[in-house]
Amino acid sequence: MISNAIAVEGLKKRFDDVQALSGISFNVGKGELFGFLGPNGAGKTTTINVLTGLARADAGTVVIGGIDCTHKPRAAQHLVGIVPDESNLYPELTGFGNLCFCAALYGMSIKERKQRAQRLLADFGLSKAADRKFATYSKGMKRKLTVAAGIIHRPRILFLDEPTTGIDVASARGLRRLIAELNREGITIFLTTHYIEEAERLCDRIAFIVSGRIVKTDSVAHLLQPLKGRHILEITFSGARASIKQELSREFPGLDFELSKHGIIRVEAGEEIRVGPLVRFLEEQDAEVAEARKVRPSLEEVFIKVTGIEAEAMRAEKEKKGKGR
């Protein structure tokens, strides 16, 4: 039996008139890579803040690494590493200086902190930038160094809050590889993300959180199980009548239709979907079909079904927020 690295029961947190967490409960097993997936404002960062002692819970219990942190939120800080959604390293220190300072905060000796910093800079491909000030780093380099700072003291549990947000594709891919490696080395990872494909690729188990409530928790394999053998088609069109969904359902009774606000109709079936008849029918109904594409069933479909939130809208909202910062 896998024992728990994190055990949370009935966690509640309120900020003025906003109920940020409404009694959430979950467990994260030792060595597990656990994903916390949800839209902006769902309560992901608040959960991390409560678990790491940066915020106080109004109710509920928190046990981290076997230590009851319910009344002593900072009691397990020596066991955990935190990579926040925005870097909190010192812009005026060099990459090497930042890592050595973070190591010192965990009481490592001067020799040990220098060795560890050099090793991590090499592992994260930042050796050449070791003596440059953190302020001069690119976004990708900053994220990497922030992850390195989070694991400088060899934590048993690592909290990663939106680690790949706002960085380029190559850096994000490199970072995902590093996260997977850290998990293989035995570190329990609690990852929050709004990138569904990232969660699907990396995580063992995932919890969907919406408006401070966990709506579903399961392993990626189990979450995807209902989609096995399902076929999905997305048709982008314009100019159709409002009743088009009902008309389609009447004409094609074996297919499930879902109409989005953005002029996209999702078609789902347990067998191969024939595109031609659908497109012809839509055109007969005066609709102009722009695109029809088959979609690989993914966690995104599960997320949409469970939460009712469109992944695309969730991503767009987050990107907009990121640019605005």
Place this chain on the structure above:
Amino acid sequence: MRRWRAFFAILAKDMRTYYLKPPNISWGIVFPLAWTAMFFLRSGSGLGSVPSLLPGVVSVAILFGTTSMLAVTVTFEKKNRSFQRLLLAPIPFELLMLAKTGGAILFGTANAFVPVIIAGFIVDLSGVVWIAFVPAVILIAMSSAFLGLFIAVAVSEVFEAQTFSNFFRFPMIFLCGLFFPITKLPVFIRPLSYAFPLTYGADVLHGAVQGEHELPYLLDFGALAAFCIVLFAASLWNIRRKWIL
């Protein structure tokens, strides 16, 4: 041992990053010098006025050296979120904040001795009771640093820290008996003077340099220590309440 490593790392980083930067060092020298010169010229009574001016200049050098830097650095680190990294470190909160204020205390104490060294070249300081003077300087630096911390926690913007600091500093300078004896202040203002830590520090410094002090040393040191404890505890309470939501 591990906790103390963290303590000294925070202290050393702050000293390197903030306090030992050339502009601050020059500020630490120029500011007390400017005050010394200003009061020296104002008094018009020649070199003989130096011992009477020294306690005031020393106090002002400490007050400005500690409150200016600390209030700004803590607010700045809070704003750019690097303070969060300290809050995540596994060291007792009290030790963390002592490390954070340690740099300001050392800087303020060092500032205090700039006018003393200058005065040493001008007048004979052999009569100074150093055993009272040095602890008073340290306690003034501590209470001023904790006042700076209190201010830093009360505001959210760097410019607010400066404005709020002046709200305390200027009344303190003029009402704590440094340059005008408290006995010569209007009666209704006097109670306010005794609400400032600097009043007690200035009294010890006057006693140590000129041999004239209004209150017993024990009361002065006790009051200074009490201010240190109250301001530090209030700051910690405020941080826990406002920054750990």
